[in-house]
Amino acid sequence: QVQLQESGPGLVKPSETLSLTCTVSGGSISSYYWSWIRQPPGKGLEWIGYIFYNGNTNDNPSLKSRVTISVDTSKNQFSLKVSSVTAADTAVYFCARLFYYSGNPILDYWGQGTLVTVSS
Amino acid sequence: DIQMTQSPSSLSASVGDRVTITCRASQSISSYLNWYQHKPGKAPRLLIYAASTLESGVPSRFSGSGSGTDFTLTISSLQPEDFATYCCQQSHTTPWTFGQGTKVEIK
Secondary structure, three states: OOEEEEEOOOEEOOOOOEEEEEEEEOOOOOOOEEEEEEEOOOOOOEEEEEEEOOOOEEEOHHHOOOEEEEEEOOOOEEEEEEOOOOHHHOEEEEEEEEEEEOOEEEEEEEOOOEEEEEOO | OOOEEEEOOEEEEOOOOOEEEEEEEOOOOOOOEEEEEEOOOOOOEEEEEOOOEEOOOOOOOEEEEEEOOEEEEEEOOOOHHHOOEEEEEEOOOOOOEEOOOEEEEEO
C-alpha cells in the first residue's frame, strides 16, 4: 500500500519561501507522477502542480511562477517550494500520487496534509 | 480555468438515507470527473474516477454518473462512516480544478 507523508515547517514568514517534502513509502517513486494540492482555511482544494519522476513538471499558472517542484528518486521523495509567500498561501498542503488510468489523470493516493501558516 | 460548482454545500441526513450530490462544470469535460471523500485530519480518498468507475475497495453504495457538464455522486444508503466532505475534480484540462465540497452531516 502506497503511503505519503508531508513534512516541513508549519510557520513561514511573509516574503520567505515555503518548503515541504513528501516521502513516499510502500512503493517506488519511479514511473509515476506526483502532485501537490492545497486547501486554504474555509476554501476548496487547489491543484498546485505535478512532477514526473524524470523531473518534468506542470504547475498552476495562478501561483504566478512562484512554485518549484523537484524529485529525489534516491530518497523516494519529492518537494515543493513556494517563494514570496503571503497570508494567502496559508493552507493545508497535501501531496498525492497522480496515476493515469486510460488517459484520465487521477489522484489515487494522498498524504494526510500539513498546515502551513504564513505569519510574522 | 474550468469552474466546478457543487451543490449543496452541506446537507444533513440520517443513516440509511439516499444522498445525491451534484457537480457542474463551466464547460464540457467529457467524463474527466473524479470524486473524493475527505475527513478532517485524514488523507482524502479517491472514490470514483472517470465519472462512474468505482475505485478498488470503495463500497458499492457509492456510485457516480454524468458526462459533459453535469455529474452526480450518489450514496444509496448512508452509513455512519460516510459522514465527511465530498468534492469533485475535473482532470480534463490543467489547471485541474475542484468543487468547493459538500459536507454531509448527521441529522
